[in-house]
Amino acid sequence: xxxxxxxxxxxxxxxGSVTAVDDISFSVDDGEFASIVGTSGSGKSTLLALLGALxxxxxxxxxxxxxxxxxxxxxxxxxxxxKTIGFVFQNYNLVPNLSAVENVMLPMEYAHVPASERRxxxxxxxxxxxxxxxxxxxxxxxxxxGEQQRVSIARALANKPKLILADEPTGNLDSENxxxxxxxxxxxxxxxxxxxxxxxHDLDIAGRTDRTFKLKDGKLxxx
Amino acid sequence: MNxxxxxxxxxxxxxxxxxxxxxxxxxxxxxxxxxxxAKQAVQDKIATVKQSVxxxxxxxxxxxxxxxxxxxxxxxxxxxxxxxxSHVISVTQMLSDRLDSNTTNLQSxxxxxxxxxRFGPGSSDxxxxxxxxxxxxxxxxxxxxxxxxxxxxxxxxxGTNNLSTTAAFNGNSAKITSGATINASSDENVALxxxxxxxKNNLSVGSTFTAYNTTITVKGIYDTGTTFGNGGVxxxxxxLQRLSSQSGAVTSATATxxxxxxxxxxTTAIKSALGSDADVSNSQDVASQTVEPLESVKKxxxxxxxxAVAAGAVIILLTMxxxxxxRKREIGVMKAIGASNAKIMGQFxxxxxxxxxxxxxxxxxxxxxxxxxxxxxxxxNSTTSSQSQQFGGGPxxxxxxxxxxxxxxxxxxxxxxxxxxxxxQNISASVGGSTLALGAGLAMLIAILGSAVPxxxxxxxxxxxxxxxx
Ligand SMILES: Nc1ncnc2c1ncn2[C@@H]1O[C@H](COP(=O)(O)OP(=O)(O)OP(=O)(O)O)[C@@H](O)[C@H]1O
Ligand SMILES: [Mg+2]
Numbered sequence: 249x250x251x252x253x254x255x256x257x258x259x260x261x262x263x264g265s266v267t268a269v270d271d272i273s274f275s276v277d278d279g280e281f282a283s284i285v286g287t288s289g290s291g292k293s294t295l296l297a298l299l300g301a302l303x304x305x306x307x308x309x310x311x312x313x314x315x316x317x318x319x320x321x322x323x324x325x326x327x328x329x330x331k332t333i334g335f336v337f338q339n340y341n342l343v344p345n346l347s348a349v350e351n352v353m354l355p356m357e358y359a360h361v362p363a364s365e366r367r368x369x370x371x372x373x374x375x376x377x378x379x380x381x382x383x384x385x386x387x388x389x390x391x392x393x394g395e396q397q398r399v400s401i402a403r404a405l406a407n408k409p410k411l412i413l414a415d416e417p418t419g420n421l422d423s424e425n426x427x428x429x430x431x432x433x434x435x436x437x438x439x440x441x442x443x444x445x446x447x448x449h450d451l452d453i454a455g456r457t458d459r460t461f462k463l464k465d466g467k468l469x470x471x
Numbered sequence: 472m473n474x475x476x477x478x479x480x481x482x483x484x485x486x487x488x489x490x491x492x493x494x495x496x497x498x499x500x501x502x503x504x505x506x507x508x509a510k511q512a513v514q515d516k517i518a519t520v521k522q523s524v525x526x527x528x529x530x531x532x533x534x535x536x537x538x539x540x541x542x543x544x545x546x547x548x549x550x551x552x553x554x555x556x557s558h559v560i561s562v563t564q565m566l567s568d569r570l571d572s573n574t575t576n577l578q579s580x581x582x583x584x585x586x587x588x589r590f591g592p593g594s595s596d597x598x599x600x601x602x603x604x605x606x607x608x609x610x611x612x613x614x615x616x617x618x619x620x621x622x623x624x625x626x627x628x629x630g631t632n633n634l635s636t637t638a639a640f641n642g643n644s645a646k647i648t649s650g651a652t653i654n655a656s657s658d659e660n661v662a663l664x665x666x667x668x669x670x671k672n673n674l675s676v677g678s679t680f681t682a683y684n685t686t687i688t689v690k691g692i693y694d695t696g697t698t699f700g701n702g703g704v705x706x707x708x709x710x711l712q713r714l715s716s717q718s719g720a721v722t723s724a725t726a727t728x729x730x731x732x733x734x735x736x737x738t739t740a741i742k743s744a745l746g747s748d749a750d751v752s753n754s755q756d757v758a759s760q761t762v763e764p765l766e767s768v769k770k771x772x773x774x775x776x777x778x779a780v781a782a783g784a785v786i787i788l789l790t791m792x793x794x795x796x797x798r799k800r801e802i803g804v805m806k807a808i809g810a811s812n813a814k815i816m817g818q819f820x821x822x823x824x825x826x827x828x829x830x831x832x833x834x835x836x837x838x839x840x841x842x843x844x845x846x847x848x849x850x851x852n853s854t855t856s857s858q859s860q861q862f863g864g865g866p867x868x869x870x871x872x873x874x875x876x877x878x879x880x881x882x883x884x885x886x887x888x889x890x891x892x893x894x895x896q897n898i899s900a901s902v903g904g905s906t907l908a909l910g911a912g913l914a915m916l917i918a919i920l921g922s923a924v925p926x927x928x929x930x931x932x933x934x935x936x937x938x939x940x941x
Contacts, residue, residue, distance in 0.1 A: 293938050297935045297938050300807065302803075302806075302807055302937065303933065303934075323811070326810075326811045329808070329809045331809070335807050335808060337804075337937060341804045341937055343801060345480060345484050346477070354805075354808065357473060358805075358811070358814060407809070415938065
């Protein structure tokens with residue numbers, strides 16, 4: 249479902265240029281749960297940003313379900329981020345003055361889901377990740393890190409994306425919470441038949457995924 | 472939960488900051504509203520003054536300075552030309568003369584007073600001393616006869632062919648308090664006598680007095696409300712021309728024009744008809760001169776208005792730029808989860824509008840409270856400074872003749888200047904519905920101007936901002 253051909257990203261600045269992603273090609277199957285590992289600065293986050301159309305590549309193509317993402321117009325890119333991708337960030341990135349439910353409803357509003365459906369679906373998703381009752385109305389500042397990450401997983405699933413991109417989702421959590429979040433992602437991906445690409449430096453976690461890609465200096469290392 | 476409620480809620484994310492911004496914004500909006508009200512009040516006043524002045528053209532002999540002398544009287548023939556000028560409805564002609572003890576048995580209702588004694592033109596050699604011996608001896612400290620000249624104030628007699636204008640009554644509007652009016656176009660020996668003069672000389676309707684060796688019958692008594700105005704005699708124009716042996720002579724005339732719009736054209740036409748024989752000025756010139764300080768107040772209020780609106784826009788601009796910068800990553804996150812630029816901009820514009828509307832609400836109260844004091848202060852400051860320069864004029868209704876000031880008008884115009892000056896300061900500004908609507912519109916303009924740059928910044932923020940960890 250995901251195919252990447254000769255993808256490169258070069259950051260240019262006064263001090264020279266950095267090739268963060270260097271001529272990468274790979275593909276991921278439908279419903280697959282894959283992980284990306286690599287040392288700090290190896291280009292994992294950059295690759296994820298390119299896949300989620302948060303940034304544009306210097307070279308190469310990204311093809312999802314036979315649709316080439318690279319070269320799309322701005323408006324189509326917004327639509328792609330909205331409907332095809334669900335993002336989970338290392339530092340949760342919830343909107344601070346919105347409650348848990350409102351955070352999960354936000355992507356649905358952007359995708360023009362009818363208002364009445366939004367709240368229902370948001371509550372259902374939050375229930376699936378274990379956020380219930382009065383925690384639904386809490387703002388991120390009053391939730392624990394693990395709880396915030398669970399809300400952010402619910403938010404990523406809001407518009408039933410085909411591909412979930414998670415950048416070190418357990419990076420800020422202790423191992424117990426990390427394992428719980430990971431299991432949750434795994435379970436939901438299975439039940440919703442969603443493809444997942446998760447960046448991690450936890451080799452235990454990587455070992456439990458269907459496939460692991462290893463990045464070094466922006467290059468993909470064949471195992 | 473939608474874009475609007477989020478925008479409104481975001482406006483209160485930092486309560487202390489929001490309150491301070493609202494207060495500053497309220498001051499600038501309040502000032503804008505006060506300035507709008509001031510401008511409106513001044514504009515209305517200008518219109519009222521100009522309207523009340525009416526559409527008349529004043530004609531006086533060239534170089535004429537009332538009884539101070541100068542100039543050659545106009546003739547009825549010349550004024551006949553004026554009547555033919557298009558848009559002229561009617562021409563009121565006047566001849567003024569002064570009656571002294573040689574020509575009348577009337578005694579002036581006006582006491583010469585100490586200054587009158589000093590400045591009066593009379594001298595004891597040429598003038599019989601009637602009541603003046605009384606007044607000079609009864610005022611102690613005036614010294615001897617060498618300083619105090621005897622002077623009998625003369626009685627002004629005015630001939631006019633139209634009694635409906637104020638000009639005949641020393642520039643005041645007059646009421647007939649007893650008797651009836653006279654036929655101004657007749658040639659009879661009849662007169663209207665001012666109330667004060669009538670009292671002084673025990674005249675009533677039907678009494679007679681002598682002037683120019685002719686017996687004249689009092690037909691009515693009039694009251695103008697002023698001592699000078701009540702000290703005169705008014706007779707038909709033809710009568711005075713005959714009695715004073717000034718056949719066809721006119722010392723001032725007033726042409727009435729059909730509409731204000733034609734005033735300027737008609738004035739020019741009259742000027743060219745009379746050539747250099749006459750000074751021609753129209754009432755609007757006088758009014759314009761009178762309302763000049765108001766025009767400058769209007770300018771000040773417009774400048775302040777623009778300044779206040781600009782200040783408000785800058786406040787919102789800086790605030791929104793600060794907020795957008797602060798929430799750069801949040802904006803990136805919104806983009807990453809599928810928000811379009813328009814949605815995010817919309818949310819921030821709602822936030823800016825919320826601040827502006829709250830500023831508007833508080834600012835309206837500020838504006839209502841400040842409108843009248845500000846207007847009054849502006850008007851008082853600018854009219855008092857110009858008043859002394861404009862005021863003045865010779866005795867008995869000579870034109871305003873202070874050095875440097877343009878000689879304009881006769882008695883009628885002097886009264887216009889006087890009354891409009893008095894009413895100028897009697898101004899009050901109120902914040903009406905239209906002012907508020909305009910103020911609200913300006914506030915929206917402030918919000919939109921102040922949101923434009925932040926909106927642009929929003930559009931340049933990359934969704935990849937979401938990936939940054941601090
Ligand atoms: N916006 C940018 N401008 C310039 N250089 C960048 C930018 N973003 C990333 N880089 C550089 O690209 C390289 C890859 O960065 P990236 O964030 O993808 O690494 P990573 O594998 O996610 O590292 P970590 O494990 O620390 O998160 C690094 O050398 C980084 O300095
Ligand atoms: Mg990273």
